[in-house]
Amino acid sequence: MQTRNKTLYMMSFVLAAACSRTSPDTSAPEPVVEPTPAATAPAERNTSDDEIFGVLDVIxxxxxxxxxxxxxxxxxxxVKEFAAMMINDHDFVRERELKVxxxxxxxxxxxxxxxxxxxDSQQKLDTMGKIDKGDTLDKAYIDIQIDVHAGWLAALDNKLLPYAQTDELRDELEEVRKIVESHYNLAIDMRTKLTGETK
Incomplete structure:
Protein backbone atom coordinates (compact mmCIF):
# COMPACT_ATOMS: atom_id res chain seq x y z
CA MET A 1 0.00 0.00 0.00
CA GLN A 2 2.83 2.33 0.87
CA THR A 3 4.49 1.65 -2.47
CA ARG A 4 1.21 2.35 -4.31
CA ASN A 5 0.72 5.64 -2.44
CA LYS A 6 4.26 6.64 -3.27
CA THR A 7 3.65 5.82 -6.96
CA LEU A 8 0.42 7.87 -7.03
CA TYR A 9 2.20 10.75 -5.36
CA MET A 10 4.98 10.70 -7.95
CA MET A 11 2.51 10.53 -10.85
CA SER A 12 0.53 13.50 -9.52
CA PHE A 13 3.77 15.43 -9.14
CA VAL A 14 4.82 14.68 -12.74
CA LEU A 15 1.37 15.64 -14.06
CA ALA A 16 1.46 18.91 -12.14
CA ALA A 17 4.87 19.75 -13.55
CA ALA A 18 3.73 18.93 -17.08
CA CYS A 19 0.65 21.09 -16.71
CA SER A 20 2.72 23.98 -15.47
CA ARG A 21 4.82 23.79 -18.66
CA THR A 22 1.83 23.69 -21.02
CA SER A 23 -0.42 26.19 -19.27
CA PRO A 24 -0.81 29.58 -21.03
CA ASP A 25 1.68 32.28 -20.07
CA THR A 26 -0.24 34.88 -18.07
CA SER A 27 2.74 37.17 -17.46
CA ALA A 28 2.83 40.61 -19.06
CA PRO A 29 4.11 40.47 -22.65
CA GLU A 30 7.35 42.17 -23.59
CA PRO A 31 6.68 45.63 -25.01
CA VAL A 32 6.97 45.85 -28.77
CA VAL A 33 9.12 48.75 -29.90
CA GLU A 34 7.23 50.49 -32.66
CA PRO A 35 9.26 52.37 -35.28
CA THR A 36 9.10 56.13 -34.86
CA PRO A 37 7.06 58.08 -37.42
CA ALA A 38 10.26 59.68 -38.73
CA ALA A 39 11.69 56.26 -39.55
CA THR A 40 8.71 55.18 -41.64
CA ALA A 41 7.34 58.42 -43.06
CA PRO A 42 7.98 59.22 -46.71
CA ALA A 43 10.72 61.72 -47.48
CA GLU A 44 8.27 64.33 -48.79
CA ARG A 45 5.82 64.26 -45.91
CA ASN A 46 4.00 67.40 -44.81
CA THR A 47 6.16 69.61 -42.62
CA SER A 48 4.98 70.18 -39.05
CA ASP A 49 5.41 73.53 -37.28
CA ASP A 50 8.37 72.19 -35.28
CA GLU A 51 10.07 71.10 -38.50
CA ILE A 52 9.28 74.42 -40.17
CA PHE A 53 11.17 76.23 -37.42
CA GLY A 54 14.03 73.80 -37.98
CA VAL A 55 14.14 74.80 -41.65
CA LEU A 56 14.07 78.50 -40.75
CA ASP A 57 17.02 77.96 -38.43
CA VAL A 58 18.98 76.42 -41.30
CA ILE A 59 18.16 79.31 -43.64
CA VAL A 79 30.02 92.76 -51.83
CA LYS A 80 31.28 93.36 -48.28
CA GLU A 81 28.21 95.51 -47.61
CA PHE A 82 25.91 92.88 -49.10
CA ALA A 83 27.48 90.21 -46.88
CA ALA A 84 27.13 92.45 -43.80
CA MET A 85 23.47 93.04 -44.65
CA MET A 86 22.88 89.30 -44.89
CA ILE A 87 24.37 88.81 -41.43
CA ASN A 88 22.40 91.64 -39.83
CA ASP A 89 19.07 90.77 -41.47
CA HIS A 90 19.21 87.07 -40.68
CA ASP A 91 20.44 87.65 -37.12
CA PHE A 92 17.41 89.91 -36.65
CA VAL A 93 15.06 87.34 -38.20
CA ARG A 94 16.54 84.58 -36.01
CA GLU A 95 15.92 86.58 -32.84
CA ARG A 96 12.34 87.31 -33.88
CA GLU A 97 11.69 83.67 -34.70
CA LEU A 98 12.97 82.60 -31.28
CA LYS A 99 10.32 84.83 -29.70
CA VAL A 100 7.56 83.50 -31.95
CA ASP A 120 23.55 72.16 -50.22
CA SER A 121 24.52 75.42 -48.50
CA GLN A 122 27.59 73.95 -46.84
CA GLN A 123 28.77 72.44 -50.12
CA LYS A 124 28.54 75.90 -51.68
CA LEU A 125 30.48 77.39 -48.77
CA ASP A 126 33.17 74.75 -49.30
CA THR A 127 33.27 75.68 -52.99
CA MET A 128 33.79 79.35 -52.14
CA GLY A 129 36.70 78.39 -49.91
CA LYS A 130 38.49 76.88 -52.92
CA ILE A 131 38.09 79.90 -55.21
CA ASP A 132 40.87 82.46 -55.54
CA LYS A 133 40.14 85.65 -53.63
CA GLY A 134 39.25 88.70 -55.71
CA ASP A 135 36.74 89.41 -58.48
CA THR A 136 36.21 85.71 -59.18
CA LEU A 137 35.19 84.97 -55.58
CA ASP A 138 32.99 88.07 -55.38
CA LYS A 139 31.04 86.98 -58.46
CA ALA A 140 30.85 83.37 -57.29
CA TYR A 141 29.43 84.47 -53.92
CA ILE A 142 26.71 86.54 -55.59
CA ASP A 143 25.87 83.70 -58.01
CA ILE A 144 25.62 81.32 -55.05
CA GLN A 145 23.34 83.73 -53.17
CA ILE A 146 21.01 83.88 -56.16
CA ASP A 147 20.93 80.08 -56.25
CA VAL A 148 20.37 79.46 -52.54
CA HIS A 149 17.77 82.22 -52.24
CA ALA A 150 15.85 80.76 -55.18
CA GLY A 151 15.87 77.42 -53.35
CA TRP A 152 14.72 79.02 -50.11
CA LEU A 153 11.87 80.82 -51.88
CA ALA A 154 10.75 77.53 -53.45
CA ALA A 155 10.85 75.84 -50.03
CA LEU A 156 8.85 78.64 -48.43
CA ASP A 157 6.21 78.60 -51.17
CA ASN A 158 5.86 74.84 -51.63
CA LYS A 159 6.85 73.12 -48.39
CA LEU A 160 6.53 75.59 -45.52
CA LEU A 161 3.70 78.08 -46.03
CA PRO A 162 1.13 75.49 -47.22
CA TYR A 163 1.69 73.37 -44.09
CA ALA A 164 1.99 75.96 -41.31
CA GLN A 165 -0.56 75.07 -38.62
CA THR A 166 -0.72 78.38 -36.72
CA ASP A 167 -1.50 81.91 -37.85
CA GLU A 168 1.53 83.24 -35.98
CA LEU A 169 3.90 80.93 -37.85
CA ARG A 170 2.20 81.67 -41.16
CA ASP A 171 2.66 85.41 -40.56
CA GLU A 172 6.33 84.85 -39.69
CA LEU A 173 6.87 82.82 -42.85
CA GLU A 174 5.36 85.63 -44.93
CA GLU A 175 7.81 88.09 -43.33
CA VAL A 176 10.74 85.75 -43.94
CA ARG A 177 9.66 85.34 -47.55
CA LYS A 178 9.71 89.12 -48.08
CA ILE A 179 13.28 89.32 -46.77
CA VAL A 180 14.49 86.33 -48.79
CA GLU A 181 12.88 87.71 -51.97
CA SER A 182 14.43 91.12 -51.31
CA HIS A 183 17.89 89.53 -50.92
CA TYR A 184 17.33 87.49 -54.08
CA ASN A 185 16.49 90.60 -56.12
CA LEU A 186 19.43 92.53 -54.66
CA ALA A 187 21.77 89.67 -55.56
CA ILE A 188 20.53 89.68 -59.17
CA ASP A 189 21.09 93.44 -59.34
CA MET A 190 24.53 93.00 -57.76
CA ARG A 191 25.51 90.39 -60.34
CA THR A 192 24.62 92.78 -63.16
CA LYS A 193 26.77 95.50 -61.61
CA LEU A 194 29.72 93.17 -60.97
CA THR A 195 29.57 91.82 -64.52
CA GLY A 196 29.52 95.36 -65.92
CA GLU A 197 32.47 96.43 -63.78
CA THR A 198 34.67 93.54 -64.91
CA LYS A 199 33.99 93.84 -68.65
Missing part, protein backbone atom coordinates in the same frame (compact mmCIF):
# COMPACT_ATOMS: atom_id res chain seq x y z
CA UNK A 60 19.31 81.88 -41.08
CA UNK A 61 22.43 79.95 -40.05
CA UNK A 62 23.59 79.37 -43.60
CA UNK A 63 22.91 82.94 -44.75
CA UNK A 64 25.00 84.21 -41.82
CA UNK A 65 27.79 81.66 -42.44
CA UNK A 66 28.10 82.73 -46.09
CA UNK A 67 27.99 86.38 -45.08
CA UNK A 68 30.70 85.95 -42.43
CA UNK A 69 32.97 84.29 -44.97
CA UNK A 70 32.57 87.05 -47.54
CA UNK A 71 32.72 89.85 -45.00
CA UNK A 72 36.28 88.66 -44.46
CA UNK A 73 37.33 87.79 -48.01
CA UNK A 74 35.31 90.00 -50.41
CA UNK A 75 37.34 92.33 -52.61
CA UNK A 76 34.76 94.99 -53.47
CA UNK A 77 33.07 97.20 -50.90
CA UNK A 78 29.65 96.49 -52.43
CA UNK A 101 8.63 79.91 -31.32
CA UNK A 102 8.75 80.49 -27.56
CA UNK A 103 5.27 82.04 -27.57
CA UNK A 104 3.94 79.00 -29.43
CA UNK A 105 5.86 76.59 -27.16
CA UNK A 106 7.45 74.88 -30.15
CA UNK A 107 10.90 73.53 -30.89
CA UNK A 108 13.11 73.53 -33.97
CA UNK A 109 13.38 69.91 -35.11
CA UNK A 110 15.27 68.36 -37.99
CA UNK A 111 13.69 67.12 -41.20
CA UNK A 112 14.71 65.89 -44.63
CA UNK A 113 14.16 69.37 -46.05
CA UNK A 114 16.31 71.05 -43.38
CA UNK A 115 19.09 68.50 -43.92
CA UNK A 116 19.00 68.92 -47.70
CA UNK A 117 19.14 72.73 -47.51
CA UNK A 118 21.97 72.62 -44.98
CA UNK A 119 24.01 70.15 -47.03
Missing amino acids: NDEAVAHGEFMKKWAKTQK RGALDLRATSSRLASDLKQ
